[in-house]
Amino acid sequence: MKLRRPFRASRPRIDQEVDGELEFHLQMRQRELMAQGLREDEARRAALARFGDLTHARQELLRLGHERERRRRPGRWVSEIRQDVVFALRQMTAAPAVTLVAIATLAVGIGATTAIFSAVDSVVLRPLPIPDPNRLVVVGETWRDSRAGNISVGSFMDMAEEQTVFDAVAAAVVESVTLSRDSGAERVLAGRVSASFFDVFRQAPARGRVFRPAEDQPGRNQVVVLSHRLWTSQLAADPQIVGKAIILDGRPHDVIGVMPASFDFTADSEALWIPIAFTPEQRARRDEHYLDVYARLRAGVTIERASQEMAAIGGRLAQRFPQDNADRTIQIQPLLDLLVDDYRARLFVLLGAVGLVLLIACGNVSNLVLARGAARGRELAVRNALGAGRGRLVRQLFTESLVLGVVSAGVGVAAAHGLLRLLVALAPAGVPRLEQASIDITALGFAVTLGMTASVVFGLIPAWRAARIDVIASLRESGRGAGEHRVKDVVRSALIAVEVALAVVLLVGAGLLIRSAIEMRRVAPGFNPSGVYSARLTLPASRTTAESLTQTAQDIEAAVTALPGVRIAAISTAVPGFGSFFNGIVPEGEARESRNAREARSRFVSPGFFRAMELPIVRGRSFDDHDRAGGPLVMIVNQTLAERLFPGQDPIGRRAFCCNEHPKTIVGVAADVRARGPNRPVESEFYLPIAQVDDVAWGWTRRNVFLVARTDGDAALLRPAVRQAVSSVDPGIPLFSPMTMDERMARTVQTERFNTMLLAILGGVGMLLAAVGIYGVISYFAAQRAPEIGIRLALGARRETVLKLVAGQAAVPVAAGLVIGGIGAVFASQLLATQLVNVTPTDPLTFAAGVLVLAVVALLAALIPARRAAALDPARIFRSR
Amino acid sequence: MAPDQQELLHGTLETLILKTLATGPRHGYAIARWLETATGDGLQIEDGSLYPALYRLENRGWIRAKWTRSELGRPVKSYQLTAAGRRQLVANVKAWSRFSRSVSKVLSNP
Numbered sequence: 001m002k003l004r005r006p007f008r009a010s011r012p013r014i015d016q017e018v019d020g021e022l023e024f025h026l027q028m029r030q031r032e033l034m035a036q037g038l039r040e041d042e043a044r045r046a047a048l049a050r051f052g053d054l055t056h057a058r059q060e061l062l063r064l065g066h067e068r069e070r071r072r073r074p075g076r077w078v079s080e081i082r083q084d085v086v087f088a089l090r091q092m093t094a095a096p097a098v099t100l101v102a103i104a105t106l107a108v109g110i111g112a113t114t115a116i117f118s119a120v121d122s123v124v125l126r127p128l129p130i131p132d133p134n135r136l137v138v139v140g141e142t143w144r145d146s147r148a149g150n151i152s153v154g155s156f157m158d159m160a161e162e163q164t165v166f167d168a169v170a171a172a173v174v175e176s177v178t179l180s181r182d183s184g185a186e187r188v189l190a191g192r193v194s195a196s197f198f199d200v201f202r203q204a205p206a207r208g209r210v211f212r213p214a215e216d217q218p219g220r221n222q223v224v225v226l227s228h229r230l231w232t233s234q235l236a237a238d239p240q241i242v243g244k245a246i247i248l249d250g251r252p253h254d255v256i257g258v259m260p261a262s263f264d265f266t267a268d269s270e271a272l273w274i275p276i277a278f279t280p281e282q283r284a285r286r287d288e289h290y291l292d293v294y295a296r297l298r299a300g301v302t303i304e305r306a307s308q309e310m311a312a313i314g315g316r317l318a319q320r321f322p323q324d325n326a327d328r329t330i331q332i333q334p335l336l337d338l339l340v341d342d343y344r345a346r347l348f349v350l351l352g353a354v355g356l357v358l359l360i361a362c363g364n365v366s367n368l369v370l371a372r373g374a375a376r377g378r379e380l381a382v383r384n385a386l387g388a389g390r391g392r393l394v395r396q397l398f399t400e401s402l403v404l405g406v407v408s409a410g411v412g413v414a415a416a417h418g419l420l421r422l423l424v425a426l427a428p429a430g431v432p433r434l435e436q437a438s439i440d441i442t443a444l445g446f447a448v449t450l451g452m453t454a455s456v457v458f459g460l461i462p463a464w465r466a467a468r469i470d471v472i473a474s475l476r477e478s479g480r481g482a483g484e485h486r487v488k489d490v491v492r493s494a495l496i497a498v499e500v501a502l503a504v505v506l507l508v509g510a511g512l513l514i515r516s517a518i519e520m521r522r523v524a525p526g527f528n529p530s531g532v533y534s535a536r537l538t539l540p541a542s543r544t545t546a547e548s549l550t551q552t553a554q555d556i557e558a559a560v561t562a563l564p565g566v567r568i569a570a571i572s573t574a575v576p577g578f579g580s581f582f583n584g585i586v587p588e589g590e591a592r593e594s595r596n597a598r599e600a601r602s603r604f605v606s607p608g609f610f611r612a613m614e615l616p617i618v619r620g621r622s623f624d625d626h627d628r629a630g631g632p633l634v635m636i637v638n639q640t641l642a643e644r645l646f647p648g649q650d651p652i653g654r655r656a657f658c659c660n661e662h663p664k665t666i667v668g669v670a671a672d673v674r675a676r677g678p679n680r681p682v683e684s685e686f687y688l689p690i691a692q693v694d695d696v697a698w699g700w701t702r703r704n705v706f707l708v709a710r711t712d713g714d715a716a717l718l719r720p721a722v723r724q725a726v727s728s729v730d731p732g733i734p735l736f737s738p739m740t741m742d743e744r745m746a747r748t749v750q751t752e753r754f755n756t757m758l759l760a761i762l763g764g765v766g767m768l769l770a771a772v773g774i775y776g777v778i779s780y781f782a783a784q785r786a787p788e789i790g791i792r793l794a795l796g797a798r799r800e801t802v803l804k805l806v807a808g809q810a811a812v813p814v815a816a817g818l819v820i821g822g823i824g825a826v827f828a829s830q831l832l833a834t835q836l837v838n839v840t841p842t843d844p845l846t847f848a849a850g851v852l853v854l855a856v857v858a859l860l861a862a863l864i865p866a867r868r869a870a871a872l873d874p875a876r877i878f879r880s881r
Numbered sequence: 882m883a884p885d886q887q888e889l890l891h892g893t894l895e896t897l898i899l900k901t902l903a904t905g906p907r908h909g910y911a912i913a914r915w916l917e918t919a920t921g922d923g924l925q926i927e928d929g930s931l932y933p934a935l936y937r938l939e940n941r942g943w944i945r946a947k948w949t950r951s952e953l954g955r956p957v958k959s960y961q962l963t964a965a966g967r968r969q970l971v972a973n974v975k976a977w978s979r980f981s982r983s984v985s986k987v988l989s990n991p
Contacts, residue, residue: 024958052927
């Protein structure tokens with residue numbers, strides 16, 4: 001260590017080093033000559049003579065030594081990088097058109113990808129804003145092979161009692177309640193929840209307290225916890241709110257607490273919570289499955305263990321209560337999975353699609369940089385000859401790519417901000433947490449990573465080319481060395497092929513969704529939604545009996561039917577796409593046990609419902625005014641249910657059990673309705689006359705019904721008149737969610753439409769970028785071959801020949817791209833399989849169309865520069881050279 | 882020396898230095914001596930042009946200089962080949978033999 005130090009310290013003193021080295025050399029030479037017999041002074045002179053110009057050599061060595069020290073200094077990297085960056089910026093501004101195109105192309109790719117990523121992050125990736133969200137599960141009863149569904153109160157109580165795997169279990173039912181204030185009544189979503197609900201989510205109130213177990217009892221549950229959203233939006237964030245009362249469904253409830261803002265999971269989650277307070281009768285019921293059950297896994301308990309215990313409890317319940325629980329079991333599912341299940345696949349497909357667009361963009365920029373690299377071949381060669389190492393040149397080119405990538409990422413983030421707002425605005429309602437999406441740190445990091453990665457991807461090929469640059473050839477041939485030319489052409493052609501292939505995948509994907517959308521339009525909904533007005537309303541809480549509720553419903557129906565322009569109005573507990581409950585139906589003759597039950601959706605309707613909806617009765621009769629309370633019990637089933645109850649037989653006149661112990665006679669068969677959208681299978685459904693609905697069944701509806709009215713004109717214009725007509729019956733009846741049936745049906749497919757629109761846009765952008773890429777490369781080829789073209793033209797070649805020659809250069813890579821893309825699309829389209837209706841993922845028509853469209857676009861993109869080349873004046877070409 | 886010859890020698894000298902160091906580290910004077918004996922003094926390289934060549938090679942990262950002590954205990958700067966230098970040497974030798982083959986083909990034909 002001590003030995004070395006002096007040397008190190010002396011290092012910067014280059015003059016000493018040079019002099020020392022030279023002196024050593026001269027002395028050694030002198031000694032050698034003296035050994036040959038020369039005198040000391042003669043030997044010195046001879047050594048000096050042998051050396052040549054010492055002064056000049058010394059100066060040269062000092063210069064080289066200083067240069068070396070400059071490189072070795074630790075700051076050298078920084079200063080060189082700064083040099084590179086400054087140089088890169090100068091290069092970019094020197095060719096503004098190329099730079100702008102490159103930045104715009106990349107920014108589109110980065111922006112779109114970042115926007116979609118933010119959406120995916122917000123909806124799927126980001127954890128719920130609650131402690132240990134991964135330990136939260138949803139508990140559901142399943143019936144045979146169906147998906148986990150809601151639990152009956154009886155099963156819930158038993159499960160909660162017997163379970164040992166959860167820290168906390170809570171039941172919840174979400175319904176709308178009327179919040180009355182001086183300024184008027186309003187419908188808000190309320191969660192009726194167990195006292196332990198907030199324990200499950202481990203959420204403490206921001207103000208006041210949450211429910212005590214004692215408040216989860218009938219008669220003591222006139223208390224309410226508000227959401228932060230309701231507190232701020234409706235109650236002016238009143239700091240004294242705790243202790244005050246608000247009127248819910250006509251009854252005062254004491255506000256005991258306010259939840260923090262972080263508990264507002266989505267814009268349409270519950271606005272307030274009330275204790276669910278089961279009555280002893282409710283606790284005993286096992287045939288109504290309507291509870292959502294949430295639970296928090298105890299520490300150390302795995303999902304598997306909890307699943308096993310739930311299955312065991314479900315099995316015991318099935319033995320104890322075979323009539324209701326046979327064939328049922330209890331399952332659990334992580335809450336986050338349930339929340340985002342539907343959207344996860346779709347969003348990842350979108351993310352994949354924008355990724356492809358980004359890759360195409362990278363291909364284009366790579367081509368641009370390559371073209372510029374060719375133009376700069378001479379510059380690079382000169383710099384190499386002047387002593388810039390190859391590593392240095394490659395680094396320089398890489399820095400340029402990186403600067404381009406970073407600038408593009410900046411522009412892209414700005415674009416992503418706008419795109420994301422557009423996305424959120426256009427997205428269908430109810431996508432969980434989407435409205436919380438923003439360009440945050442995660443998204444910024446993503447964009448910057450993307451920019452860096454993209455710049456590496458598109459910078460790699462040109463930099464690799466530069467590293468292999470042949471100095472002499474470049475200098476001699478001004479960067480148009482024949483061999484290099486050919487290699488680069490191959491690279492360019494490969495880029496075109498890849499771009500075309502990616503665009504084919506995008507186009508086929510978009511095409512499949514578009515075809516599916518067209519197919520969906522062709523699917524008849526089973527009724528005529530045009531010209532039908534619909535709205536929800538809640539019958540007043542003062543009507544406590546089935547009779548009075550039916551009477552009020554009939555009064556409203558009569559008042560609306562009397563309106564001018566209304567042909568017929570009807571009341572129903574459900575309309576296609578909304579409402580309805582699941583009930584088990586058992587045909588008479590089979591034991592009334594759950595293993596014989598067919599699950600079907602129930603709707604309680606007034607007689608005019610089928611005419612108002614133009615829903616055909618295909619056999620038997622519709623309901624009429626004779627189907628009243630106390631009369632013979634009747635029902636209408638849809639075709640699907642008829643076939644399941646009495647396969648191959650005439651169901652008219654047969655009887656079946658549902659909802660209670662009284663069998664009902666089937667008087668009619670209604671046409672199947674695509675109630676949940678054209679892409680969902682038809683479900684079993686049955687209709688009961690609203691007049692024959694008993695108190696229990698009215699309880700399920702919570703007095704919420706739909707009003708439907710068929711009009712001669714525009715259904716949307718009916719809104720004010722209907723409001724007035726309903727008020728004339730009872731001014732306290734709130735009317736909400738007014739919509740035409742067309743609008744309601746559109747909602748069932750809005751997610752699909754949104755997806756289709758996005759993928760179509762991405763497909764279009766991808767195709768356009770690929771076309772730009774082809775155009776650019778063919779233009780470049782044409783420019784490279786301009787002298788040859790000139791000679792051919794001068795020798796009398798026809799313009800068509802030149803056209804073919806130039807455009808033909810795109811033929812092979814485009815054809816290769818089309819084939820590769822077609823094969824890739826076969827695999828990629830499998831991801832869309834679940835979203836397609838009546839279209840197979842390998843639909844030949846769509847594939848052919850996608851490939852054809854791209855082939856035509858590619859041809860056009862190649863023809864434009866080819867025509868320009870063919871129109872060249874040979875004399876001009878030669879003069880310019 | 883004519884400028885052409887100088888340029889020719891410029892690259893050749895560097896290759897020769899790399900070749901000299903292929904067998905192990907040497908100081909400047911030893912390199913000069915080795916070149917004299919190995920070429921039978923046929924090239925008559927000026928000592929003054931040897932050192933700038935060494936410095937340039939060092940700056941390019943093909944050789945590395947280290948201060949050691951000579952047999953007589955004097956600090957002396959000795960040079961050794963780096964990995965990059967070894968690759969360069971191989972490339973240069975190839976290029977040279979290609980060049981000399983072509984030249985001798987031309988010259989030996991009557």
